[in-house]
Amino acid sequence: MSRQMVRPGGRSARVQASVHAAVRELASEVGRDALTVPLIARRAGVTPSTIYRRWGDLQELLSDVAVERLRPDTAPNDHGALSSDLTAWAEQFLDEMASPTGRAYIRDALLGDPDGSNAGQCSAYAAEQIGLVLTRATERGERTPEVETVIDRVVAPMMYRILFRPDGLDATYARRLAAEVLGQTGP
Amino acid sequence: MSRQMVRPGGRSARVQASVHAAVRELASEVGRDALTVPLIARRAGVTPSTIYRRWGDLQELLSDVAVERLRPDTAPNDHGALSSDLTAWAEQFLDEMASPTGRAYIRDALLGDPDGSNAGQCSAYAAEQIGLVLTRATERGERTPEVETVIDRVVAPMMYRILFRPDGLDATYARRLAAEVLGQTGP
DNA sequence: ACCTTAAAGCAAAATCATTGCGTCTAGCGA
DNA sequence: TCGCTAGACGCAATGATTTTGCTTTAAGGT
Numbered sequence: 001m002s003r004q005m006v007r008p009g010g011r012s013a014r015v016q017a018s019v020h021a022a023v024r025e026l027a028s029e030v031g032r033d034a035l036t037v038p039l040i041a042r043r044a045g046v047t048p049s050t051i052y053r054r055w056g057d058l059q060e061l062l063s064d065v066a067v068e069r070l071r072p073d074t075a076p077n078d079h080g081a082l083s084s085d086l087t088a089w090a091e092q093f094l095d096e097m098a099s100p101t102g103r104a105y106i107r108d109a110l111l112g113d114p115d116g117s118n119a120g121q122c123s124a125y126a127a128e129q130i131g132l133v134l135t136r137a138t139e140r141g142e143r144t145p146e147v148e149t150v151i152d153r154v155v156a157p158m159m160y161r162i163l164f165r166p167d168g169l170d171a172t173y174a175r176r177l178a179a180e181v182l183g184q185t186g187p
Numbered sequence: 188m189s190r191q192m193v194r195p196g197g198r199s200a201r202v203q204a205s206v207h208a209a210v211r212e213l214a215s216e217v218g219r220d221a222l223t224v225p226l227i228a229r230r231a232g233v234t235p236s237t238i239y240r241r242w243g244d245l246q247e248l249l250s251d252v253a254v255e256r257l258r259p260d261t262a263p264n265d266h267g268a269l270s271s272d273l274t275a276w277a278e279q280f281l282d283e284m285a286s287p288t289g290r291a292y293i294r295d296a297l298l299g300d301p302d303g304s305n306a307g308q309c310s311a312y313a314a315e316q317i318g319l320v321l322t323r324a325t326e327r328g329e330r331t332p333e334v335e336t337v338i339d340r341v342v343a344p345m346m347y348r349i350l351f352r353p354d355g356l357d358a359t360y361a362r363r364l365a366a367e368v369l370g371q372t373g374p
Numbered sequence: 375a376c377c378t379t380a381a382a383g384c385a386a387a388a389t390c391a392t393t394g395c396g397t398c399t400a401g402c403g404a
Numbered sequence: 405t406c407g408c409t410a411g412a413c414g415c416a417a418t419g420a421t422t423t424t425g426c427t428t429t430a431a432g433g434t
Contacts, residue, residue, distance in 0.1 A: 010431050012381065038421065050382055052422065111298055116353045123351040152344040152364075159351070160343035164310040166303045177339075197400050199412065225390065234414055239391065241412080 018044040019051060023065045032104055035062070059112030066108035067118045076129050082137035082144060083182055086154070089133055090174040093126070094158050098169045103162055126155050145181055153181040205231040206238060210252045219291055222249070246299030253295035254305045263316050269324035269331060270369055276320055277341050277361040280313070285349050285356045293349065313342050332368055340368040 022044035026035055037058050041048040055061040076089045096102050109118050127147055134144045145153075154177045161169055209231035213222055224245050228235040242248040263276045283289050296305050314334055321331045332340075341364045348356055 011429080012431085015382075036421075047383055048422080049384080049424085053381080057422085107297060110294060110350060116351075119351045120353075123347075151347070153340070156347035157339040157343040159347050160310075160338070163297060163350075164303075164306045164346070166307075198398085199400080202413080223390075235390080236392080236415085237413055244391085 015044070015046055015050065015054075019046060019061070020065055020068065023061065024069075037061075057112065059108070061112070062108040063110075063112035063118050066105040067121050070105055070109060070122050070125065072125055072129055076133050078136060080140075082133070082140075082142045083178070085133045085136065086130075086150070086182065087175050087178040089129060090154050090158070090178045091171045093155070094162075094169060094171065094174040097158065098162050098166075103166065106159075106162065123151075123155075127151060130155070150181055154178055202231070202233055202237065202241075206233060206248070207252055207255065210248065211256075224248075244299070246295070248299070249295040250297075250299035250305050253292040254308050257292055257296060257309050257312065259312055259316055263320050265323060267327075269320065269327075269329045270365070272320045272323065273317075273337070273341070273369065274362050274365040276316060277345070277365045278358045280342070281345050281349075281356060281358065281361040284345070285353070290349055290353065293346075310338075310342075314338060317342070337368055341365055 019040060022040045023035065026040060026043055030039075035058065037051050038048045040061070041051055051061060055064065076085060076092075079085050079088060097106060106122070109122055113119055130150050131147050134147060134150070137144045154174075157177055158169075158174065161173075206227060209227045210222065213227060213230055217226075222245065224238050225235050227245075227248070228238050231238075238248060242251065263272060266272050266275060284293060293309070296309055300306055317337050318334050321334060321337070324331045341361075344364055345356075345361065348360075
């Protein structure tokens with residue numbers, strides 16, 4: 001059961017929104033590393049114990065906020081061909097995720113996440129976007145790989161390098177991965 | 188500059204060893220989540236301020252210990268053929284890393300790691316082991332993929348799923364990835 | 375409209391993190 | 405070998421955060 005599953009309306013929802021907003025505001029004002037629970041609580045007009053009881057600790061709260069910000073806000077662009085769509089999506093994904101901000105969000109999402117549900121949500125977002133791209137391609141009559149294949153061959157390598165080898169990542173790498181996974185689809 | 192770069196002998200080294208040992212002991216006694224700096228300090232016979240000054244905070248200390256424990260203790264077994272060697276290595280890697288303990292270490296290594304050097308070290312360990320396997324194969328006259336290819340096609344997918352989709356991982360998956368990266372080497 | 379109960383507020387107590395200062399010792403050059 | 409010196413540690417005071425018991429509020433159901 002996720003942290004978002006609170007009573008949908010009323011005070012709880014207001015508190016949640018207000019705390020999330022406080023995190024975002026303060027993160028941009030004083031920086032991600034200067035955040036503390038009492039600071040966030042003051043800005044949100046809430047007592048610290050409320051945050052501790054609802055989220056457990058700062059990491060879990062930041063994890064929640066991070067997942068929210070990692071949710072794609074728009075469907076992938078349609079360029080009329082699978083190869084363009086997938087390449088463009090991979091480039092944009094890498095660009096967003098490999099930035100210092102993006103990497104901080106990924107780490108936060110992974111961190112305060114004992115059961116892995118927040119991380120799973122991130123993966124689900126990516127799978128959803130890829131599913132859209134592939135479905136459109138299928139409707140055009142193109143042969144497409146499986147979503148899982150694209151995850152293994154495009155998303156996973158990018159994420160691995162973002163997390164474990166933050167150097168030397170650029171759009172060329174994203175393009176190459178996209179091209180390789182498609183090149184293998186039909187001989 | 189890594190945390191291991193302390194004065195190699197004498198008191199500093201003793202403190203480092205004693206603190207690392209305290210972390211490992213307490214982690215298995217009271218559980219990873221119950222660790223605190225004062226607790227570790229008491230067990231190590233050291234004052235908390237020593238730990239704070241040397242490591243900064245609990246996360247960085249745990250990150251150090253995690254990297255140490257993620258270092259492979261032995262060279263990959265030699266089965267006489269690349270396909271067996273790589274499959275066996277991937278199976279063992281997944282088995283170790285996908286366990287709750289392994290995942291905790293990976294997360295710790297990623298976490299308290301502002302500059303990414305600890306995570307880079309983990310990746311380097313894997314690259315080293317794979318390099319050994321591939322070199323042996325080359326010496327036998329087998330055609331081999333590049334280390335980077337194996338990282339992208341075998342290590343990255345396993346790591347991605349360990350971190351983002353902890354369910355449904357088994358040795359079959361590791362074998363399939365190993366087989367696929369080799370199947371593509373020479374048509 | 376009342377009742378029930380999850381969630382929030384409040385405040386005290388406990389624990390943890392930070393910092394200044396004195397002491398010690400490993401490593402180095404004479 | 406014998407001091408130097410600078411980095412590392414211990415100690416203790418201070419400040420901040422986290423935890424907890426109890427009370428109060430308000431959402432959602434009857």
